[in-house]
Amino acid sequence: MQLLTLDFALVLEKLILIAIVVTIALVIAMYSTYAERKVAAFMQDRRGPNRAGPFGILQPLADGVKLFFKEEIIPSHSNRGLFVLGPALAMLTAMMTCAVIPWGNHLELFGRIINLQIADINIGILYVFGVVSLGVYGIMIGGWASNNKFSLLAALRGASQVISYELAMGVSIIALIMLTGSLSLKTIVEQQMSGYWNIIYQPLGFFIFFVCALAECNRAPFDLAEAENELNMGYHQEYSSMKLGFYLFAEYVNMFMSCTIMATLYFGGYDIPFLNESTLDPNLAGILGIIALFAKSFFLIFVFMWIRWTLPRFRYDQLMRLGWKSLIPLALINMVVTALVALWLNK
Amino acid sequence: MSTSEILFWFLSVLALFSAVMVLVSKNPVHSVLWLIVVFFSISGHYLLLNAQFLAIVNIIVYAGAIMVLFLFVIMLMNLNRESEPQKNVWMKLFGVISGGLLLTIFVSAFRSSADIFDKTAQLNDGDVGLIKNLGKVLFDQYAFPFEISSVLFLSAMVGAVVIGKKE
Numbered sequence: 001m002q003l004l005t006l007d008f009a010l011v012l013e014k015l016i017l018i019a020i021v022v023t024i025a026l027v028i029a030m031y032s033t034y035a036e037r038k039v040a041a042f043m044q045d046r047r048g049p050n051r052a053g054p055f056g057i058l059q060p061l062a063d064g065v066k067l068f069f070k071e072e073i074i075p076s077h078s079n080r081g082l083f084v085l086g087p088a089l090a091m092l093t094a095m096m097t098c099a100v101i102p103w104g105n106h107l108e109l110f111g112r113i114i115n116l117q118i119a120d121i122n123i124g125i126l127y128v129f130g131v132v133s134l135g136v137y138g139i140m141i142g143g144w145a146s147n148n149k150f151s152l153l154a155a156l157r158g159a160s161q162v163i164s165y166e167l168a169m170g171v172s173i174i175a176l177i178m179l180t181g182s183l184s185l186k187t188i189v190e191q192q193m194s195g196y197w198n199i200i201y202q203p204l205g206f207f208i209f210f211v212c213a214l215a216e217c218n219r220a221p222f223d224l225a226e227a228e229n230e231l232n233m234g235y236h237q238e239y240s241s242m243k244l245g246f247y248l249f250a251e252y253v254n255m256f257m258s259c260t261i262m263a264t265l266y267f268g269g270y271d272i273p274f275l276n277e278s279t280l281d282p283n284l285a286g287i288l289g290i291i292a293l294f295a296k297s298f299f300l301i302f303v304f305m306w307i308r309w310t311l312p313r314f315r316y317d318q319l320m321r322l323g324w325k326s327l328i329p330l331a332l333i334n335m336v337v338t339a340l341v342a343l344w345l346n347k
Numbered sequence: 348m349s350t351s352e353i354l355f356w357f358l359s360v361l362a363l364f365s366a367v368m369v370l371v372s373k374n375p376v377h378s379v380l381w382l383i384v385v386f387f388s389i390s391g392h393y394l395l396l397n398a399q400f401l402a403i404v405n406i407i408v409y410a411g412a413i414m415v416l417f418l419f420v421i422m423l424m425n426l427n428r429e430s431e432p433q434k435n436v437w438m439k440l441f442g443v444i445s446g447g448l449l450l451t452i453f454v455s456a457f458r459s460s461a462d463i464f465d466k467t468a469q470l471n472d473g474d475v476g477l478i479k480n481l482g483k484v485l486f487d488q489y490a491f492p493f494e495i496s497s498v499l500f501l502s503a504m505v506g507a508v509v510i511g512k513k514e
Contacts, residue, residue: 082376123478126403133411137383140415144376144422152422159415166412183478 086142158225189269
C-alpha cells in the first residue's frame with residue numbers, strides 16, 4: 001500500500017533548510033539585542049555591555065540564562081490557556097515570514113540543486129502581508145489574557161496601530177507590484193539583478209514602507225504598545241521568565257525579518273552590486289549572495305536602532321494622524337503616479 | 348489515501364470542530380479565536396484547490412483585519428457571564444426553528460443547483476483561483492458588479508463616519 005507519494009529527499013532538504021533558517025534568525029535576533037545596547041551606548045557616549053566575555057559578546061547568552069532561571073508567574077485571575085498562547089503566537093508569526101524570503105540563489109551540493117528559498121509561491125508578498133496582519137494576535141491575546149488594565153490598553157493600542165499602518169504599507173506595495181508585475185519575491189529579486197534596484201523607481205514607496213515597518217514592529221518612535229511611562233510596561237507587564245523573553249525576542253525577529261523583506265523588495269535582495277554573478281562558480285555566487293543579503297539587512301537593522309535612540313516617542317494622536325492623514329494619502333498619490341507613469345511608458 | 352485526501356479530511360474535521368466550538372464557547376473571546384481557526388482551515392481548502400490568491404486574501408481580510416476588529420470590540424466591552432442577557436425560552440425556540448429552516452433551504456438549493464450538479468472539485472490542477480486568471484475574470488467579465496460593490500463599500504464607510512461623528 002502506498003500511503004504517501006512524496007519526494008522524501010525534497011522534504012528532507014526543505015526540513016533542513018527550515019531548521020537552518022530558523023536557527024540563524026534566532027541567533028541574529030539574539031545578537032540584535034547585544035547590537036542594540038552597543039548602538040545605544042555609542043549614541044549616548046557610553047561603553048555598553050563589556051563584562052561577559054571579550055567586548056561583552058556573551059551578554060545575550062547571559063540574558064537568556066537569566067530569563068530561563070527566573071520564576072515563572074501566571075497571574076491567578078488571568079486566562080491561563082490564552083496567557084500561554086500569547087507569547088507562542090507572537091514568536092510563531094514572527095518566524096513564519098522566513099518561508100518565502102529568497103535567502104540566496106541556489107547551491108549545488110551532493111549533486112542536487114538546492115534552492116535557498118523554503119517556498120517560492122506565486123503570492124509571496126501577499127503571504128508576508130498576511131503573516132504581518134496576524135502578528136497583532138500575539139499582542140492582543142497576551143494583553144487581554146493578563147487581566148490587567150494597562151496590558152489591555154496596550155493591546156488595544158497595538159492592534160489599532162498595526163491595522164492603521166497596514167493600509168499604507170499595502171498601498172505602497174501595490175505601487176511596487178505594478179512595476180514588477182509579479183508577487184513572487186524570487187522573481188522580484190531576479191528582475192532587480194538584471195536591471196536597477198527598485199529603490200530607484202520607488203523612493204517614496206520605500207520611505208512609506210519603512211515607516212510602516214517601524215510601526216508594525218512596535219519599534220520606537222512607534223512603541224506606543226509598551227510606553228513605559230504611561231502604561232508601566234505595556235502588554236507584557238504580567239509576563240515573567242521566558243514568556244517575557246519570547247515577547248522581547250519576537251520583536252527582534254520581526255525586525256530582522258522586515259529588514260530582510262525591505263532589502264529583498266527595494267535593495268535587490270541577494271544581488272551583489274556592480275558584479276555579474278553568472279560569471280562566478282554557482283556555489284561561490286550563492287554564498288556571496290547570502291552575505292550580500294545579510295549585509296543589506298544588517299545595515300537596515302542598524303538604521304532601525306539609530307532611529308530608536310535618536311527620536312522621541314510619538315503621542316498617540318500624533319501616531320494616528322501620521323498614519324491616516326499623511327502616510328495613506330501619500331501612498332495613494334505614489335500609487336496613482338506610478339500607475340500613470342507605467343501606463344505612459346508602456347504606450 | 349493520497350496526501351490531498353488526508354489533508355482534506357484533516358482540514359474538514361478541523362473546520363467543523365472549530366465551527367462548533369465557536370457556537371458552544373461561553374467566552375466570546377474564545378469564540379472569536381475559534382472562528383479564526385475556521386478561516387485558516389477554509390484557507391487550507393482553497394490551497395488544496397490551488398486557489399492560492401483566495402486562500403491568502405481570506406487570511407488577510409478575515410483573520411487579519413475583520414477578526415482583529417471583532418476582538419477589539421469584544422475586549423473593550425468586556426463581556427462575561429454575568430453581563431450576558433438572559434434570553435426568553437420562546438426566543439430560543441424560534442431561533443432554532445428559523446435556523447433549521449435556513450439550513451433546509453441551503454441544503455436543497457445546494458443539492459439541485461445546476462452549477463455544481465455532477466461536477467467535482469479540481470484538485471491541484473484548477474487554475475481559476477490564481478491571481479492572474481481571477482484578475483482577468485473580475486476586471487473583464489464582471490467589471491461592472493465589481494465596481495458597484497466598491498461603491499457599496501464606500502457608502503458603508505461614509506455611513507460609519509457619519510455615525511461616529513454624531514455626538
